[in-house]
Amino acid sequence: MRSCRRESRVRKGPWSAEEDEVLINFVNQNGPRGWSSIQSKGLLPRTGKSCRLRWVNKLRPNLKVGCKFSAEEERIVVELQARFGNKWATIASHLSGRTDNDVKNFWSSRKKRLARTLSSTSQPTNKHPCRNQIKQNSTPLPQLPSNLEVPESSNSMIQVGAPSSLTSESIQTVNGSLISTNPSKKSAISESSWFIQHPNPNPAPALSESYNTLPLLPDHHQMIDFESVFAESITSFSQSSFHSTNGYDFDMSFFGGSLEGSCSKSVVVPVQRDPVGNLINNPDGFFDDFPTDVFDCLDPLPTSLD
DNA sequence: AATTGACACAACCGCGATGGT
DNA sequence: CACCATCGCGGTTGTGTCAAT
Structure with a gap:
């Protein structure tokens, strides 16, 4: 089956520096769109979905990498979660350099911690x-x-x-x-x-x-x-x-x-x-x-x- | 030194929305 | 209008790290 053969070529798991470089070059040339073409053109053995996620969460410029949420950011997340619910992308849009994944992870870990404490x-x-x-x-x-x-x-x-x-x-x-x-x-x-x-x-x-x-x-x-x-x-x-x-x-x-x-x-x-x-x-x-x-x-x- | 648990983070999956044909 | 590809979002899981025991 062709689909099976194609799936077997799809790579999963952590991204290598070389893959990141390819992805960055692609975005520099094409903009952050057309993710599926990265795989179809044979640039990377990753799904378009995976490429987009990698770009949005890790490679995008101006991301706050490896830095914990400040007290002010925590307060904003708490406030916005109360207002919008689990609309992580919406909440993240109010925090510069933070992704929806960041906010989501922050919130869930906080929630687990509280539940455990209680x-x-x-x-x-x-x-x-x-x-x-x-x-x-x-x-x-x-x-x-x-x-x-x-x-x-x-x-x-x-x-x-x-x-x-x-x-x-x-x-x-x-x-x-x-x-x-x-x-x-x-x-x-x-x-x-x-x-x-x-x-x-x-x-x-x-x-x-x-x-x-x-x-x-x-x-x-x-x-x-x-x-x-x-x-x-x-x-x-x-x-x-x-x-x-x-x-x-x-x-x-x-x-x-x-x-x-x-x-x-x-x-x-x-x-x-x-x-x-x-x-x-x-x-x-x-x-x-x-x-x-x-x-x-x-x-x-x-x-x-x- | 080994084990365990908590935590943060990265990545995948499923699903709905959207837009093009 | 239906179908399909793509995108974006939220939920979930996997993994590495670190501190406590």
Whole structure:
């Protein structure tokens, strides 16, 4: 069969420097198109698809090769993923020198890391049984500052706790918040990233606005006991500036750079509820991929009837 | 020193969209 | 309008590296 013979000539796997050179020469002469002709002309034993991918992901000019995502790039990815979903090419178009593959790999590795962190920390252990105990709904939520606002049009997913720098005493997160940690546990924190998704399906405002107006605490938000979830990773926090009577310390700059401080014990997450107040998981939400027991530590919010 | 796990990165595959005939 | 080739995108898998044990 002719097709079989042709397929047997197709080379797969890593590209050699010689192949790259041939491909670059081809693009220089013909532009980034007509990929299939590379194989049909016998220039390379690669499919057009493979050639295009190699060019787009590795050989194209002005690519950022071998350089990790900066904190700013991470923030942009998180924001745009929340807005566009898994439209990696669209997201990549907002990041100079990054490809859709870069963004996709970045996101999936971050997602795996978070899932792993959650699945491990949400499992009660014998070591710290009390700290790992899921908070029961008998505990009233602390009163939150009344001047907090949420951009209603925002569909932003914000990243909490991804460090842009580490010292022996603290973590500087991507949004500028400073979290004090137990030095012996900092590596555990550095492996953790938190994403919080705003459920509002409406289009987000322009990036420049939404970056500075990360969602805070309207009445449809809930709290995750941060200390419980991170029991194995965190033993103490400092830098809190809001203290509630039931032991929760808050400082909302944890959710954005415009306010001050950090959230020391709890994480506030926006949620959706049905008409009778039951928690609805966002069907397209990032949390859907988490172990189901992650949500066990969510407290029911007071409804408008309360 | 060997093993293991996590991670980043590269590449492939399947599928839908698009454009030409 | 149908068919086909090509392109582009998103999901997935494979592989190398490095740190921890």
